[in-house]
Amino acid sequence: MSKILIIGATSTIAIATARLFASEGNDLYLVARNSEKLDIISTDLKTRGAASVHTKVLDMTDSEQHEDLIKECVDAMTGLDIVLVAHGTLPDQSDCQQSWDKTYKELDTNCLSILSLLTSCANYFEHERNGTIAVISSVAGDRGRQSNYIYGTAKGAVSIFMQGLRNRLHDSNVQVLTIKPGFVDTPMTKEFPKGPLWAKPETIAQGIIRAIKKKKEVVYLPWFWRFIMLVIMHIPEFIFKKLKL
Amino acid sequence: MSDSRYRSWGGYPRAEHEIHKLHWLTDSWPNYLNKPLLPFGNGRSYGDSCLNNDGILLDARGLDHFIHFDTESGILRCEAGVLLSEILELIVPKGWFLPVTPGTRFITVGGAIANDVHGKNHHRNGTFGRFVNQFELQRSDGxxxxxxxxxxxxxxxxxxGGLGLTGVILWAELRLQKIHTPHMNVESIRFSNLDEFFELSEESNDLFEYTVAWIDCLAKGDALGRGFFIRANHATELSSDPPRSPGRKPGFPVELPFSLLNSYTLKAFNLLYYNKQFLRRWQGTQHYEPFFYPLDGINHWNRMYGKAGFLQYQCVIPHEHGKEAVRNILNEISRARSGSFLSVLKVFGDISSPGMLSFPEPGITLALDFPNRYKKTFELLDNLDILLKNAGGRLYPAKDARMSADNFKHFYPNWEKFSQYIDPHFSSSFWRRVTV
Incomplete structure (x- = not known):
């Protein structure tokens, strides 16, 4: 059985993944901002078979707390095997273009808070010489587009940070998994019209579990996004800049 | 928003809705001052009882958290958007089963309560509502x-059985039933007419927890009402070669522009189905999934009926006139050169239903489905209503898209008493139709 820390535990993808972890009888430590929602999730996961569920209310942009968070989590579960980072927001691109304050806030939530947490996690796992760091990035981080480049910047930075971390922790036997979902039908994307490319959170959750078990490094979810992004990445910049994407 | 999720299972009628998704018991509701509200579960009601044309649907499927499961006593508490399939995944490995389940497991707990659903064990256990210890209801006034x-x-x-009109069910507590294995000991017996069906029912109801029959609605004359009688009990011991869950499902990925069902395919299916079993009697062990949910094995089987959709007709007729009325109804269908793809017959038990508007009552229930051919189909069903009314029977609101207001009020004389409990800001397409 594994001891698993989930950040942003009330996000839809995190819930779907936590349910699969719970049904396998793992120990869970959940972090989110809203204590009422954490309670609902916690009883749900206990009922579904989690060996134990611990919760902590924390705003992840409070990076001074990260070092202590890892310590508390390790104490509570007497160890830590997997960290899944799933918190985030979908910034309003046009609002961000008008305001650096808003842009900074979004970068803080979707990027800096993650980098700070990963700094503490990486040191812990490097010392333990074992463990898994899994972070939900996004296909949006693969290439900047006018409709979504603040989010893309945050996710792109996370992906590159993870790349470096993977290189650094390779010798310490630590799995560093970058998860890049495409369109997922969650409350975060409720304003978007849904089409055939949209996936259910449960599908993404199964992909995450599979990628962790198979010791993958980077995974696109669902799988076909690897090919969509391959095409998008290969469009020459002088053409790409003219596209309305 | 004309999202295909917010349709009824029969695909008729269609409706336009504003959608508000509920994810947490703590969520607030939208401003509902000028539009009626209706909770929506998983859209498995066939007609318009789950639709609210030009109103707001409160999509409660997101209320999908478990709250408590006592594996000793079999008491389960969960939010109302949890599907029966999700409950089964949790409880079957622990030796528990749903005390009542309809023919699909893809319905929410809220929907099961709001329609007071029944199953093949009605003669033993009655309706779903009888196993609901308690639930919490949220009204529009907060x-x-x-x-x-x-x-x-x-x-x-x-x-x-209140069709979602009294408020939103937030969570419910259910009493489960103990089982020893996930398997069923099943017997399937071919019968050659209605009289044999009634004899089989009589002899089986005391010995078998589950009984149901499929009938070939195209058979006429002496063979009228021929079909298969299926009866089963939960297996108490694991067999040496245990049957397994069927796994991945085929299905209809898109809606077809036309119906696959016409008089030829219907004839072929009924003939093949009736003759599929060489022996008069087949006995064996089945996993619970194909036994209880044969149609769940085909994703979106309703799409086989094409764009126009289909109409279900499920009625119950008191024993007194039961045999005769079933015979008359089958004759009328045959006379109209129409036919039902799957026709199901079952004898309900005497256990009374807890809901004011619950459908089941002692007698014989017959369920039929017809591809929607508009005027032709509606006329036939209106004729069936006359036969049904004369025999003292009634129709199942969860499957209806067309019964008249007069007939509804006649079938459910309790409707006025029930009306007092409707939330003042709630309504549905069905309710507006049957109470004009």
Whole structure:
């Protein structure tokens, strides 16, 4: 059985993944901002078979707390095997273009808070010489587009940070998994019209579990996004800049 | 928003809705000042009882958290958007089963209560509502009522079978049934006419927990009402070669522009199905999934009926006139050169239903489905209503898209009493249609 820390535990993808972890009888430590929602999730996961569920209310942009968070989590579960980072927001691109304050806030939530947490996690796992760091990035981080480049910047930075971390922790036997979902039908994307490319959170959750078990490094979810992004990445910049994407 | 999720299972009628998704018991509702509200579960009601044309649907499927499961006593508490399939995944490995389940497991707990659903064991257990210890109901004025037989009893009785009109069920507590294995000991017996069906029912109801029959609605004359009688009990011991769950499902990925069902395919299916079993009697062990949910094995089987959709007709007729009325109904269908793809017959037991508007009552229930050929189909069903009314029977609102207001009021004389418990800001396409 594994001891698993989930950040942003009330996000839809995190819930779907936590349910699969719970049904396998793992120990869970959940972090989110809203204590009422954490309670609902916690009883749900206990009922579904989690060996134990611990919760902590924390705003992840409070990076001074990260070092202590890892310590508390390790104490509570007497160890830590997997960290899944799933918190985030979908910034309003046009609002961000008008305001650096808003842009900074979004970068803080979707990027800096993650980098700070990963700094503490990486040191812990490097010392333990074992463990898994899994972070939900996004296909949006693969290439900047006018409709979504603040989010893309945050996710792109996370992906590159993870790349470096993977290189650094390779010798310490630590799995560093970058998860890049495409369109997922969650409350975060409720304003978007849904089409055939949209996936259910449960599908993404199964992909995450599979990628962790198979010791993958980077995974696109669902799988076909690897090919969509391959095409998008290969469009020459002088053409790409003219596209309305 | 004309999202295909917010349709009824029969695909008729269509409706336009504003959608508001509920994910947390703590979520607030939208401003509902000028539009009626209706909770929506998983869209498995066939007609328009789950639709609210030009109104707001409160999509409660997101209320999908478990709250407590006592594996000793078999008491389960969960939010109302949890599917029966999700409950089964949790409880079957622990030796428990649903005390009542309809023919699909893809319905929410809230929907099961709001339609007071029944299953193949009605003669033993009655309806789903009988196993609901308590639930919490949220009304549009913000009040929350815990309802159970001792507490808010009338609201409890109005909400069970209340078609979602009394408020949103937030969570419910259910009493489960103990099982020893996930398997079923099943017997399937071919019968050659209606009289044999009634004899088989009589002899089986005491010995078998589950009984149901499929009938070949195209057979005429002496063979009228021929079909298969299926009866089963939960297996108490694991067999040496245990059957397994069927796994991945085929299905209809898109809606077809036309119906696959016409008089030729219908004839072929009924003939093949009736003759599929070489022996008069087949006995064997089945996993519970194909036994209880044969159609769940085909994703979106309703799409086989094409764009126009289909109409279900499920009625119950008191024993007194039961045999004769079933015979008359089958004759009328045959006379109209129409036919039902799957026709199901079952004898209900005497256990009374807890809901004010619950459908089941002692007698014989017949369920038929017809591809929607508009005027032709509607005329036939209107004729069936006359036969049904004369025999003292009634129709199942969860499957209806067309019964007249007069007939509804005749079938459910309790409707006025029930109306007092409707939330003042709630309504549905069905309710507006049957109470004009």
């Amino acid at each position: 009040t929350r009522l815990v309802c159970s037989p001792p507490e808010n009893q009338e609201m409890y009785e109005a909400t069970i």
